[in-house]
Amino acid sequence: NSVITIESKCYLPDMKVGPVDELTETYVREYTWNIFCLYTDLLEKVLKQKNIIYLQTGEAPTDLANLSVGCKHTWKHIPGKANQSICTMCNKCCDQGRKCKYNRIMGNNLRECLCKTSSPGCVDCGICIECAADLWSIRSYLRPMPITEKNSKVVKIEKVEVKPSDTTEDKNVQKKVTPEETNxxxxxxxxxxxxxxxxxxxxxxxxxxxxxxxxxxxxxxxxxxxxxxxxxxxxxxxxxxxxxxxxxxxxxxxxxxxxxxxxxxxxxxxxxxKLITTGEDKLEISGIQESRVVYHASICREMSVSHESGLLCYNSASHSVPVAQFIGPKPFSENLKKISLKIIDCGDKTNIGIGICPGKAYPVNRMPGWNRWSIAYHADDGGIFIEAGAANSHVVKCTKGDVMSVFCDVVSKQLVFYKNDQEVKQIKINIPRGGYWPMIGMHSVGECVKLLEKDPWTPDPDDIPPKPASFKTYKYGNLWISPARNVSLTKKGYTANQCGWMLLHNPTKVLIGYKITPESLVKRPVGSISPNDANTLFLTKTSIIKEDAVTIQWIAIEQVKEYSTDQILQLFDAASSSSTYTHRLGLLIKDTALGDVETLPKFQDLGSTSGDGASPVKxxxxxxxxxxxxxxxxxxxxxxxxxxxxxxxxxxxxxxxxxxxxxxxxxxxxxx
Structure with a gap:
């Protein structure tokens, strides 16, 4: 039997100095994995074309997907910048390839063809359109139209009335199915x-x-x-x-x-x-990088997660403020016993809960602990909720900066809640069929927590759920900004205010000072971000704010210490223009009040530039x-x-x- 072995290695120095830091290893690991997938795809295609039957085995990272096709490509000429026009893959001119008379002759800048073409490679990976098409062809040949079979049945959840107690062992309950409890x-x-x-x-x-x-x-x-x-x-x-x-x-x-x-x-x-190629579309992602999924969820409703920082924010598009749910991708087991979160922002009411539930079957618009087979610890009142809409008992409350944890031992059948690593409640439980699953709930505008572990949110390789709603991130070298292009502001309640999230993540070892304009959009328009930390900024646009964009300016501060607002502003005044960075986010205002439906215009009915309908008006x-x-x-x-x-x-x-x-x-x- 013949064996072909492909192994990918990359050298990294032990000392993390100069340009090499903690993030370098992550970037190199992802890049090496993508190149490895490219080689395995090419080999696999050759074997298939030769009708060779083979058995494929190997050790692959469970947290990385096969991205041999590279990123989501964007071919756009950026004026005023050095645009790469020599393909990263074929090493030819991105415009004319072999036919270019300056082919393989470098211009004034690195990876720039001397022909000075205005048709560069992908702004992210530098690949040309021809090579990208070849990669798509290989990928389509190997994985033609993956099929996903799904049963979209409506799950009816039994609503249980339980007696106030500290246990779920009470068998004398009244069961009824309510029509609104559908999933x-x-x-x-x-x-x-x-x-x-x-x-x-x-x-x-x-x-x-x-x-x-x-x-x-x-x-x-x-x-x-x-x-x-x-x-x-x-x-x-x-x-x-x-x-x-x-x-x-x-x-x-x-x-x-x-x-x-x-x-x-x-x-x-x-x-x-051609909205995308002309740069008129908001989907242009020059400089925007796809986030590697770190925090998976079997259910993610009315929330968005930042995979870079582990921040989980209440982010509903509805003005009615429904319950937000984040249910883990796998149940508690002998290997998974604990989840923890840190409260970053309390929002309007600190309606934050952590606990256990029966998984995907848990009904919508319900906090953890409110329904059958669910127990939770709530921050706002310190309530312990056991399968009921009212707390069975109360312990200590939680607020900003506190850490809430739940420990679930499926062997001893013990459930323990903690505040700042101090036990607050212990409950004896029965394990339902299908097990207990980790669950986090929120129920007021402006709430945000930080997930403190990764393993509970890492799915089994054979059962990976869909990607949860997440923030798109613009990754500068020393600041990562989410969302990347536009902040969606949603009307909350019956006020005229529009609200939305902005996250600033500092991936470096130095302090980052920032200031936001217009200042009235946020509570903390001037501040600093600690090394390897993130700040959450909840934007509120009132009727008196007329600006349609928010501007972020930031500088690197070598000395890590506490700075007052005036001190940070003085550092901005003293900083040179080359050391001050700026990013602008559009404000997308969306009124979520229910309105009349509207039929989409038919394409054939659009006006024509020629009058014959063949060339619709742009x-x-x-x-x-x-x-x-x-x-x-x-x-x-x-x-x-x-x-x-x-x-x-x-x-x-x-x-x-x-x-x-x-x-x-x-x-x-x-x-x-």
Missing amino acids: NVFLQIPLDPVTFNELEYQHISGGNLGVVLKEIDDGSCVSIFPGKATTLSTDTDEQKISDRIKVLMKQATDSKYKSTVGESLKLRITDPF QDGYKLEVFKNCILVDSYLLKRGRYILDLVDLDNTKPDYIIKRPKCPVSFNSNF
């Missing part, structure tokens, strides 16, 4: 006009399904099918979304807007107006095509954004379906 989770399968622009699903059995696209940044929803594509409110209540889709289904008189079991539906998003959006059984139903103008797919169970049945995820752009070269 419908966004699948978080991405759709965009760059990389993941096509998706197909087939309805296998069960009742009617509604197809919804949810915009990641502002939370808006678009009902795609059945009926005509229509914008919905940003309220994330699944029942309201389901009711609106049912109305659209009844209004659809043409059979092409309806589907039955066995039929398939395909969605495709393209960029016919629009501020993408082209969305809907196919049923491979026949075009309609094409629409979809607003710019980043979308994820959801399938909504409309009849409270148990529909089964198969989803075929995108493998690569349908019209790869035409989009760039």
